[in-house]
Amino acid sequence: MSLIEVKNITKRFGHKVVLDNITLTIDEGDVFGLIGPNGAGKSTLIKIMTGLWDSDGGEVIIDGYDLKKEPLKVKEQIGLVPQEIALFEGITAYDNLEFFGYLYGLKGRQLKERIDEALEVTGLKDRRKEKVNKFSGGMKRRLNIACAILHHPRILIMDEPTVGIDPQSRNHIFEFTKRINKENNTTVIYTSHYMEEVEMLCNKVFIIDLGQEVAYGDKKSIKSMISNNDRILIEAFDYRREMIQAIKQLPGVNECIEEKGLIKLLADKNSFRLEAVLKVIESHGGRIKSINFEEPSLEEVFLALTGRNLRD
Amino acid sequence: MVKILRLSFINFKMSIKDFRTIMFMFITPLTVILGINLMVSKGDYTVDSNIAFNVKDKGTYGEEILKEMNISENIFYDEEDKALELLERNEVVAVYQIPEDFTEKIKNGEKPGIQSFKREEGNTTLAFELNLEDEINERIRDEILLKNGIIGDRSELLNYRTRTKVINLNENKVDSKFALAMMMIIYFILLSSSSMGEKMVGMKKQNILSRAMSTANAGYEILGSLCLSIFVLQVAVNLAILFTAKIIIGFTITSFYIALANIMLTSLFSITFTMFMTRVFEEQGVVSFAAIIFSIASIFLSLISLKSEVFPKVPFVIKNIGKITPTYWLLDSVKTLNLFPNAVIVLLMIAALFSAGSYKLKSFVNRV
Numbered sequence: 198m199s200l201i202e203v204k205n206i207t208k209r210f211g212h213k214v215v216l217d218n219i220t221l222t223i224d225e226g227d228v229f230g231l232i233g234p235n236g237a238g239k240s241t242l243i244k245i246m247t248g249l250w251d252s253d254g255g256e257v258i259i260d261g262y263d264l265k266k267e268p269l270k271v272k273e274q275i276g277l278v279p280q281e282i283a284l285f286e287g288i289t290a291y292d293n294l295e296f297f298g299y300l301y302g303l304k305g306r307q308l309k310e311r312i313d314e315a316l317e318v319t320g321l322k323d324r325r326k327e328k329v330n331k332f333s334g335g336m337k338r339r340l341n342i343a344c345a346i347l348h349h350p351r352i353l354i355m356d357e358p359t360v361g362i363d364p365q366s367r368n369h370i371f372e373f374t375k376r377i378n379k380e381n382n383t384t385v386i387y388t389s390h391y392m393e394e395v396e397m398l399c400n401k402v403f404i405i406d407l408g409q410e411v412a413y414g415d416k417k418s419i420k421s422m423i424s425n426n427d428r429i430l431i432e433a434f435d436y437r438r439e440m441i442q443a444i445k446q447l448p449g450v451n452e453c454i455e456e457k458g459l460i461k462l463l464a465d466k467n468s469f470r471l472e473a474v475l476k477v478i479e480s481h482g483g484r485i486k487s488i489n490f491e492e493p494s495l496e497e498v499f500l501a502l503t504g505r506n507l508r509d
Numbered sequence: 510m511v512k513i514l515r516l517s518f519i520n521f522k523m524s525i526k527d528f529r530t531i532m533f534m535f536i537t538p539l540t541v542i543l544g545i546n547l548m549v550s551k552g553d554y555t556v557d558s559n560i561a562f563n564v565k566d567k568g569t570y571g572e573e574i575l576k577e578m579n580i581s582e583n584i585f586y587d588e589e590d591k592a593l594e595l596l597e598r599n600e601v602v603a604v605y606q607i608p609e610d611f612t613e614k615i616k617n618g619e620k621p622g623i624q625s626f627k628r629e630e631g632n633t634t635l636a637f638e639l640n641l642e643d644e645i646n647e648r649i650r651d652e653i654l655l656k657n658g659i660i661g662d663r664s665e666l667l668n669y670r671t672r673t674k675v676i677n678l679n680e681n682k683v684d685s686k687f688a689l690a691m692m693m694i695i696y697f698i699l700l701s702s703s704s705m706g707e708k709m710v711g712m713k714k715q716n717i718l719s720r721a722m723s724t725a726n727a728g729y730e731i732l733g734s735l736c737l738s739i740f741v742l743q744v745a746v747n748l749a750i751l752f753t754a755k756i757i758i759g760f761t762i763t764s765f766y767i768a769l770a771n772i773m774l775t776s777l778f779s780i781t782f783t784m785f786m787t788r789v790f791e792e793q794g795v796v797s798f799a800a801i802i803f804s805i806a807s808i809f810l811s812l813i814s815l816k817s818e819v820f821p822k823v824p825f826v827i828k829n830i831g832k833i834t835p836t837y838w839l840l841d842s843v844k845t846l847n848l849f850p851n852a853v854i855v856l857l858m859i860a861a862l863f864s865a866g867s868y869k870l871k872s873f874v875n876r877v
């Protein structure tokens with residue numbers, strides 16, 4: 198059974214359908230990317246999954262608990278980093294953490310330790326005694342995250358955590374996300390309208406547009422949706438000329454060209470075998486420096502599937 | 510319940526971290542109490558010394574009444590010119606002339622007229638005039654009682670008088686400065702609905718409430734703990750104000766329990782009222798404005814109801830409309846030292862407001 202099951206979730210505002218029959222599952226340990234342009238319905242789905250909003254149909258089951266029937270059992274396991282900064286502006290970073298720590302049921306020495314840890318991993322240790330209204334946007338974003346991880350949630354949900362921040366904070370958030378997933382096996386749900394981020398962090402992806410599923414699955418399978426061809430770049434030297442012709446004869450190879458010492462292959466995913474190519478190169482006296490598979494980016498996937506660019 | 514207490518504790522801790530707000534909560538009412546106290550005591554003094562009398566009375570009642578009212582200065586006997594001279598020189602604000610038939614009329618059970626001369630219209634002498642009228646009425650009543658044989662002789666009258674005095678004493682047992690301090694405290698607690706409402710809407714706008722809702726706490730626990738922490742803070746700060754004012758001004762806290770009960774009731778009311786306002790209105794500004802208007806209006810109307818005898822010309826409806834405000838019952842409770850039925854009435858008002866104004870945190874947070 199999956200850790201998170203979202204079944205047929207629908208949400209309307211008036212006549213406008215904001216989420217249309219969304220179904221997905223997330224396994225423990227996944228870094229799950231929810232991507233789509235602004236207004237696609239990402240935040241709406243997150244708010245429904247965390248019980249902040251009610252859906253107009255469908256159900257959310259987390260760790261076997263129905264969100265509608267046992268909301269607190271579900272909420273215990275979740276740390277939510279909301280898209281909008283949710284902090285007391287007039288008090289220090291430390292005091293904010295203390296407040297939310299209490300809400301997560303922490304106290305005493307454990308609370309202190311968790312606050313220190315959260316400050317550490319978000320890189321805010323030096324600024325803990327500063328008031329939040331003195332913080333830059335990036336620091337607020339990081340504190341916004343710190344406030345959601347105090348109770349070591351099994352599931353960390355981050356709604357556009359990198360909107361409008363400096364590259365340094367952004368990198369910090371990436372590193373943190375990878376680390377918490379690797380070290381604590383925390384399941385992460387990460388929403389963004391930056392494809393590169395999701396591409397880099399996530400193993401599973403749900404692409405949403407206008408409240409509807411565009412594509413859903415692990416990264417590889419999504420990319421293969423738009424093309425049956427692999428693009429392979431081989432850097433080789435010392436080979437004899439006729440090698441290119443020999444590669445073209447191999448099963449599954451649709452195209453092979455030589456360009457500035459780079460051999461570019463367009464090959465069919467199903468019938469192509471890389472070993473065969475390597476053998477041909479060897480038999481023609483060639484030596485290989487590097488081999489690269491060039492995948493279409495998620496950006497290209499989105500374009501191919503919706504006919505639109507992600508960002509205007 | 511333990512959870513609510515724990516959450517209240519952290520809410521309380523958060524609110525006292527904002528030291529300036531606490532000082533403001535403490536200093537403002539205290540300053541106003543001290544200031545008003547100063548003004549009122551000065552006022553008493555001027556009224557007493559700035560009035561002159563010209564007694565033309567052929568009997569003795571005129572003189573006796575003045576004596577009873579502890580007036581000994583600026584009394585002239587049939588010397589209208591001298592009295593009016595004082596008025597002209599601006600040494601007094603009013604001259605009252607007690608007529609020749611003053612005693613006679615009272616003995617006949619009639620009300621005598623008293624002529625007054627003033628430089629300008631004003632109400633600085635209002636309190637005195639009301640007192641004078643009381644005295645005269647009392648005399649007339651005595652005469653009527655005697656004449657109609659309801660009371661046999663003057664010694665019995667004396668008994669009757671003494672008894673009234675005793676009741677009066679009881680009523681006056683409440684130190685007026687204490688009552689004044691309590692009135693201002695009640696007023697400022699009501700007024701604080703304004704800043705409380707602002708804080709609530711602010712917490713919503715800063716997404717604090719929605720983040721709180723994503724934690725494993727029920728809506729009522731979050732909201733309840735917030736209210737409880739405000740309640741504790743308000744009671745503590747206002748008791749501190751009361752005791753500080755007591756030390757500086759030197760009044761007696763006639764009944765600590767009455768003071769405590771009324772502060773608690775006011776705080777409860779103002780919290781419930783705030784919830785109600787944040788339910789009805791969306792905007793921070795509107796909530797606080799409405800709260801301010803309500804506080805001022807309710808204290809004003811209650812004062813009219815409580816002192817309706819001072820405002821003989823105010824229509825009946827306005828005189829009594831104050832009774833639908835909690836302030837009337839709170840102030841009345843301080844004045845009469847009665848907790849019953851006042852506390853019950855205020856609690857009922859709170860209950861009514863609560864059922865009209867309470868809401869699910871979820872709907873408050875999600876309303877746009």
Ligand SMILES: Nc1ncnc2c1ncn2[C@@H]1O[C@H](COP(=O)(O)OP(=O)(O)O)[C@@H](O)[C@H]1O
Pocket residue numbers: 210215233234235236237238239240241242877
């Ligand atoms: N409270 C609301 N009332 C009406 N429409 C809303 C509300 N919240 C969001 N929407 C609409 O729902 C759609 C999805 O919004 P959202 O989930 O915030 O998108 P995303 O997070 O993907 O940018 C948008 O078209 C937005 O206008």
Ligand SMILES: [Mg+2]
Pocket residue numbers: 239240241280356357
């Ligand atoms: Mg969003």
